[in-house]
Amino acid sequence: MEPKPNSALAERLSNLLSRLAPATATKLASGLERERLRGTSGLPYDLILSSLRPILGRDPGPRSGVPDPLRQFCLPFEDLLVDTRDTSLHTRQIARTSIDPIWFWLTTELMPDALPDITGRIVEYTLNGDNASLGGALAVMHASCSAALLAGLETARRDIAQRRKLERLLGGDAMLEDARIMAGVLAVAPFMLDLRNELPSRIEDFDDRLVALVSGLYEDARETAPDHAIYIPLATMKRLAAPWQILRLARKLSGFGNDAALSRSGLSELGVIFLSELEDIAASYEAKRPGKVDLAHMHERVLRFAEISQGFVREIDIRRVSDWGHRILAARARISAAIAEEMSRFDQDLAKALPLHQIGTYGKNGPRKPDVTHAPNAERVAKAQADLRFLTGICPVAESIGVQAHCRTITQQIETSLVAYEDALLEEIRRAKGSERDNALAFLDIIIGFRDTLGPPSVADTLRRRGKVAAQTA
Known part of the structure; x- marks a missing residue:
């Protein structure tokens, strides 16, 4: 039995381990796995390894060391593991924190006799370097665990009391879903392992050769477990730099290129x-x-x-x-x-950041000039700057989201407002004295910042030169 550290010590140890560099974490995990396989006692292996898993998961390269049975159990669904569930993504995910509770469920309730026997054989074959026997034992473990999980989940689906008991054991409904995904992946484990070994960890272009490779694995998996073959393309998608390229596989397998x-x-x-x-x-x-x-x-x-x-x-x-x-x-x-x-609010926000006031007694429709009686309002300036960053950021993709007309209109409105304000402000810089001149120069810096955001750089540079000339002639 592993030693059970008290909760405070366990928390401190977990916090310490979570700060390790990936290379250090990998070396530590490999050493621990090797010692546990050899039967070395006295260390809290589960606690240490569970704390290291989030760091190890961020390393895209293959893990070194001697994998223990739990790590071998996880290999087929490794591509679907996440540190934190991202609910904005509608693809299937397994939280790393679900691994230990589900493994505990398997070893204590679903397969209390069979699983220890299988894992013992895996350890023996691993230490002896008997790869042929190891492969057979792993296939038995994956298939047996898949069947046990599916049966356990089906029992929980039919019996509300069993479901509540299982939710308490695993820690919630989300882990039940993780167990369901694990079971599905393990049902096609041989093909998932082939996929893991043959696909690059990062795929910039899902080309015809790779599409053909994944297509073959998918077809083979569908013959064995048609309800779970979908995990082949889902795991592939996790490795794609452009995930929608997985639709190339769908085109090939459906025989048609249209959405219908x-x-x-x-x-x-x-x-x-x-x-x-x-x-x-x-x-x-x-x-x-x-x-x-x-x-x-x-x-x-x-x-x-x-x-x-x-x-x-x-x-x-x-x-x-x-x-x-x-x-x-x-x-x-x-x-x-x-x-x-x-x-639609951007031009109004710009007007608040660059205030004007009336000239003479012509009423509200009369001529106006920059109001430099007060220093710029930092909050209003920041809001206008955020508006301009947003505008310049989305205009290049405006057509694909249907806002190209709005981008053109708002950009033109802002350009017209800035040009008029700039000319009048330069005149204020030449005329103003004291604090009003300081305020005018501060507004000039603000507009130059706006121009830097809007681009091109030459426009901001020209305004800088014009501002220097105006300040020198004051």
Whole structure:
């Protein structure tokens, strides 16, 4: 039995281990796994290794060392493991924190006699270097664990008392879903291991050769376990720099390149993953009040929307009359409406950052000039600057999200406002004295910053030179 450190010591040890560099964590994990296989006692292996797993998972390269049975158990679903579940992604994920509770369930309740016997054989074959026997033992472990998990989950589905007991044992409903995914992957473990070994860890271009490789593994897995073969493309997708390239596999296997054919195929989930994310992004801004949105975050999400939309359409033929076509167009309309409403305030925000006041007694429609009686309002300036960063950030992808007309209109409005303000401000710099001149120069620096954001750099440089001339002639 492993020693049980008290909770305070365990927490301190876990915090210390979580700060290790990946290379150090890998060496430590390899040494621990080797010693545990040899039967060395006296160390809290489970505690240490569970603390190291998030660090080890961030290393894309192959792990060194001698894998223990638990690590061998995890290899088939390694590509689906995540440190933290990302609910914005509609693909299947397994939290690393679920591994130990599910393994405990297997060893204590589902397979209390069989699993220790199998893991003992795995340790023996590993230490003896008997790879042929090891491969057979691993196949038995994966298949047996898959069957046991599926049976246990089915019992819990039918019996509410069993479900509640299982939720308490595992720690919640999310771990039940993780167990279901583990069981599905383990049902096609031989093919997942081939995929793991034959695919590059990072795929910049999912070319014809790789598509053919994954296609063959998928077809083989479908013959063995048709309900679980989907994990072959889902694991592949995790390695793609552009995840929507997985649709190339769907095109090949369905025999057609249009969305209607793919939506009716067994691989429709691959398209639905991206459609659902597009709809989530659009819905998240549809309900927000204009002017209350975090523009930096919205910019990030809009770029993600554009990236998915462009990649999706590039990989398959989307027909407007199809269900997928309708969903993409509807999501695009919702996100473009939210963006247009947000951008409609930009010219007003700019006017608040660069205030004007009336000249003479001509009324509110009379001539106005920059108000340099007060220093710039930092909060209003920051808001206008955020507006301009957002505008310049999304205009390059405006067509793919349906806001190109709004981008042109708002950009022209801002350009007109800036040109008029700049000319008048330079005149104020020549005329003003004392604190008003200082304020005018501060406003000039602000506008130069706006011009740096909007580009091109030559416009800001020209304004700097004009400002220096105006200051020298004052």
